[in-house]
């Protein structure tokens with residue numbers, strides 16, 4: 171079976187400078203929801219692009235074939251621009267790039283009906299409460315399919331029909347090829363409608379889906395927000411079933427790509443996105459955002475921001491920490507308030523609890539990083555590395571002017587500016603010696 175995804179439309183109602191199908195739902199472009207589903211059913215998938223095709227092309231995986239519809243003259247016209255793709259001897263499944271949540275299961279069911287009944291076309295339909303905007307399925311008194319009328323072409327007698335066209339069909343290749351050229355554009359929008367192919371075919375089957383969410387189209391940002399909400403609810407429901415505690419589902423946002431282990435507790439106002447994997451028995455949040463990161467079992471992340479960070483088990487982060495790309499925190503590390511880490515590895519049991527910036531650095535096992543420590547990694551031209559060994563004690567308010575190395579077991583005095591390497595087991599002091607002038611205040615101000 172071949173699969174053709176229509177995605178050339180302007181998406182006028184999105185009021186956007188980007189093509190509609192690159193807008194994201196739960197972190198993934200609309201078109202890629204459909205492409206991913208299609209990929210599970212067939213290796214032969216093509217997409218019709220048109221409006222701002224260059225932008226849409228960029229988000230598509232390489233294995234999909236691309237056809238260009240130069241002018242967007244309607245859904246039938248879009249299929250015509252991919253005529254070479256359609257094989258008269260094979261079925262072709264048509265999907266819309268703006269109907270993202272269609273499932274593999276439903277499509278398989280539809281294929282099944284199609285083949286068993288030897289249909290020319292099988293249309294997926296749904297009954298929904300508010301059919302505004304969708305094409306309506308018109309039937310005769312016996313319930314036999316007659317045609318689909320677009321919302322804009324409806325007359326009053328059909329306005330209350332609640333069975334809608336999902337925009338998803340499977341055609342016999344030959345039937346589609348024969349009927350397509352007969353479609354005209356005599357309608358409210360002056361477009362060539364793919365739906366007008368159906369009354370030209372003899373054996374039209376319909377399949378009513380029992381999950382209308384699957385066939386909801388995104389034409390407006392309101393619809394996008396609606397699907398985002400529904401999807402989020404489903405993701406959280408799945409987590410709850412799998413043994414994750416979500417204290418307040420209302421204020422928690424988790425994308426569909428996220429994985430969370432058993433007995434982890436997610437506190438309110440927490441946002442977990444992208445390819446994030448969280449282990450078991452963790453405490454996440456409140457007020458935390460985690461994007462594309464990995465967190466090991468038994469870690470605790472409070473009021474913090476993580477982006478492309480790798481955190482092992484038993485780690486404590488926050489409150490108010492920021493882990494940026496390339497942060498690696500090994501087992502038992504503790505990172506506290508107002509600590510920022512970027513492109514740095516903190517080996518086992520490193521503690522950096524207060525007011526610190528660690529960038530382009532490697533910090534050895536068991537080292538204690540005092541409050542206010544800063545790696546001065548940027549010299550105005552390039553980033554330089556800081557290397558700190560194991561079991562080093564770094565006094566508070568230390569600055570490491572990189573590149574610089576501090577070997578194992580060294581001790582750096584508080585308030586030091588370290589510009590040169592520190593050998594193993596040494597004490598390094600890089601600050602002005604304290605001067606005390608006894609009685610100076612009284613002499614200066616006069617005795618009271």
Ligand code: UD1
Pocket residue numbers: 176177178179180218220239241242243244245247248266267268269303304305306318320334335336337362363364365386387389
């Ligand atoms: C379409 C259906 C409608 C159905 C609804 C389901 C037609 C005529 N109408 O209406 O019956 O209820 O979807 O969501 O098919 N596209 C192109 N080239 C074009 C026009 C559209 O590739 O020239 C693509 C769009 O990018 C989109 C899809 O086809 O992915 C549907 O187009 P859209 O304009 O959104 O159709 P609807 O009005 O939603």
Ligand code: CA
Pocket residue numbers: 268387388389
């Ligand atoms: Ca649509």
